[in-house]
Amino acid sequence: MKVTPTALADVLIIEPKVFGDARGFFFESFNRKAFQQATGIDADFVQDNHSRSAKGVLRGLHYQIEQAQGKLVRVVRGAVFDVAVDLRKSSPTFGQWVGAELSEENNRQMWVPPGFAHGFLTLSDSADFLYKTTDYYAPQFERCIAWDDPTLGVGWPLNDGRPQISVKDQAGLALGSAPVFEGL
Numbered sequence: 001m002k003v004t005p006t007a008l009a010d011v012l013i014i015e016p017k018v019f020g021d022a023r024g025f026f027f028e029s030f031n032r033k034a035f036q037q038a039t040g041i042d043a044d045f046v047q048d049n050h051s052r053s054a055k056g057v058l059r060g061l062h063y064q065i066e067q068a069q070g071k072l073v074r075v076v077r078g079a080v081f082d083v084a085v086d087l088r089k090s091s092p093t094f095g096q097w098v099g100a101e102l103s104e105e106n107n108r109q110m111w112v113p114p115g116f117a118h119g120f121l122t123l124s125d126s127a128d129f130l131y132k133t134t135d136y137y138a139p140q141f142e143r144c145i146a147w148d149d150p151t152l153g154v155g156w157p158l159n160d161g162r163p164q165i166s167v168k169d170q171a172g173l174a175l176g177s178a179p180v181f182e183g184l
Contacts, residue, residue, distance in 0.1 A: 003038045006098040009091070011084045012039060012111040013100055014072075027107060029074065030132065039111065043070055045132040053080075053122040053129065058156065058163035060119015061085055061145040061172065065179045068114035070134035078127030079103035080120040081157050085145060087180045088115040095175055097154050115184035117145045121156050121163055143179060146172035 004013040014035075016027040028034070036042050053059060061083065063069075073082060083099040101123070102108045112118045120129065147154065147165065152175055156163070 061117035066141040073131040074109040078124035085117040144172035
C-alpha cells in the first residue's frame with residue numbers, strides 16, 4: 001500500500017497494491033494490520049456506508065460535532081472529487097481544505113480524520129461511494145458547512161454550473177457561524 005500525505009496534516013491518500021491481468025484484478029480494500037503499519041493509525045471502524053449519486057450531485061460538507069467520525073472513503077464505481085476541511089480550532093490548518101479525485105480506475109482511498117468536514121462531487125454519470133467510519137451515525141450531532149462558503153473557497157470542479165444538493169445541505173452554515181472542534 002502506498003500512503004501519500006496531503007497538504008493537511010493527518011489527511012492521507014492511500015493506494016492499495018492492485019494485482020491484475022486480462023481476467024480482472026484483486027486488491028485488499030482494507031487490512032487493519034497493513035493500514036496501521038502504513039499510516040500509524042489504529043482505527044476501530046464500526047460502520048460501513050454505501051451511497052450512489054448521479055453526476056453533478058454534491059454531498060457535504062458533513063461532520064458530527066459529537067461522536068466525531070474518522071472516515072476511510074473510496075469509490076467502487078465512477079469518479080468523485082473528494083474534499084476534507086479541517087475544523088479543529090487549535091490546528092494550524094484550521095479552515096483549510098484538500099481535495100483529490102477518487103475513482104474506480106485509480107482505486108485511491110482518502111483517510112479523513114475526526115475533526116474534519118467531508119464532502120464530494122460526483123464527476124461521472126453516477127458513482128458508488130463507500131466509507132468506513134470510526135463512530136456511529138448520530139443525526140442529532142450532524143452538522144453541515146456550506147459547500148460554497150467563500151471563506152473556504154473549495155475548488156469544486158463544476159463544469160456544468162451549480163451542483164445538485166439536498167435540502168439539508170442547502171441549509172449548510174458558513175464556517176464562521178458553524179460549531180467547530182475545540183479539543184481535537
